[in-house]
Amino acid sequence: MIELSIRNIRKRFGKKQVLQGLDITLTPGVYALVGKNGAGKSTLMQILTGILSVDEGEILLNGVKIHPQDSKFSKMIGYLPQDTPIYKNFSAEKFLCYLATVKGVEKKKRLEKVKQSLEMVNLEKNSHTLLKNFSGGMKRRIGIAQLLLDDSAIIIVDEPTVGLDPKERIRFYNILSTISKEKIVILSTHIMSDISFISKEILLMRDGKIIKQGSPQHLLSELEKFVWSVDVTLEELPEIQAHFQTGAVKKVDHYVHNIRILSKIKPHEKAKLEIPELEDLYLYYLDGEC
Template sequence: MNLTIENVSKVFDDKKALDSINLEFTTGVYGILGANGSGKTTLMRILASVMKPCSGRVLLDGEDIAVMDYRYRDVIGYLPQHVGLYKNFTAEKFLLYIATLKGLTKEEAKVKVADTLELVGLADQAKKKVGKFSGGMKRRVGIAQALLNDPKIIIVDEPTAGLDPKERIRFRNLLSQISTNRIVLLSTHIVSDIEFIAKEVLILKAGKLVQKQTPQDLLRGIENKVWSVTVKNESEITRFQSIYKVGNIARVGDSFQLRILSDVKPHLSATHEHPNLEDLYLYYFDEEVA
């Protein structure tokens, strides 16, 4: 299976949300990393076939998805950033309703809904109204509805926004679990969502694709750019912040330890640190972080 994006652009009121994007996906998890306004959601909506590009096209195994129409929608599962749930429906009733919309027979729907609720860890909550669910449970109902048609392509946009760390980990592990023989596209600005599960990470900035590599290769690109410096007071912190990209600031006894991104050694006492994806995010999106 091969999902290809050819020279896709999208413009809103003279603002270019996507600028000549070219990509290719095969089975596995892909993390799409970017700050707010980078074009992530626009790209996801185009891939989910709920928005058309101004130019370019998307192909599935060489066939234009615009020509495929419903045949393409039959093989995708989409979880948007804000999914509408009927708060007075139970989880089971809501999923049965969605299964009917997706063309499953009554018997197929009954079996598939039960299996999917088990998969997302909500089997014991099937008879409870979704309006009483936590944010994490609602997101799990969202991914459950995306899985009902056994999709080959799963598209999830900012799935862990607003979730506590425990639910983020649960959701991340779930996406990794369901990625076998599927293409999973995960859009996020939370680097920990993709650090351990992504086959490749795509970095979008101002509508442009600036990187597409494995997490390991991306980190190798900044391997000698991450430093640790210990300073004594807040005025020194301010001075370093005015010159360098400063990530973490940690108090250690009476001093402060700064994590700095710099092409050159920022201080005689500076020592190298192993980079992580948070460093990578700061490297590309320091303006947004600031």
């Protein structure tokens, strides 16, 4: 089983410390990197893909120190940026055959690997369709297919479902869930609801640090008895928002709104406890604890 260890990684840009001593160990499964812009997510992914070097710390693969820029390690990494680069006038099969050649896949195995990759992302029926005719979701699936051509052991995906409709998002994450049984999948996202059913662990990042790490179930259990909701009038709403950490506000009728509140104490005499959701987790830890 593959194991990737990140030990005391630090990275500075000028006077700003972007990563401040990251220390994590990853094994096969999906890890969701969650944080605001500037938290350090992209910097960490660029270090792992060899785009950036580290200032301090080390990266270990199965206990052996490695350098991401080394070709032996870089061949084990598959990277899918937000905007998947494609050749629009290529068919899906021709595009993947071209990439298989670039990746060094043996000639006699290329077509077989291309067909296998297309099947895994459910695009085998579109193998001869030009990529310019693909939907946004299909293009993202082609991006995943090219990661599967050379059996990358570590897959890094940046904001994978931006612009996708709910059905395509579910399909995309199902693919990631399937391939993560034998691979380490690291993804960054702002869409909390998408990661609840596929993430082995959520890594909450703020100011270059991982401030919380754990399974969705474990992290949500820590918020039990901290999440409330209450119906308030429009006149009461500003005062509640001024004194408590608040989430979604839903209109009940013309005069009354239901507001979700994160608080260690009962925020209102009529407030009732709610079951924590991942959006609450984001607000609690990344918008400042209540």
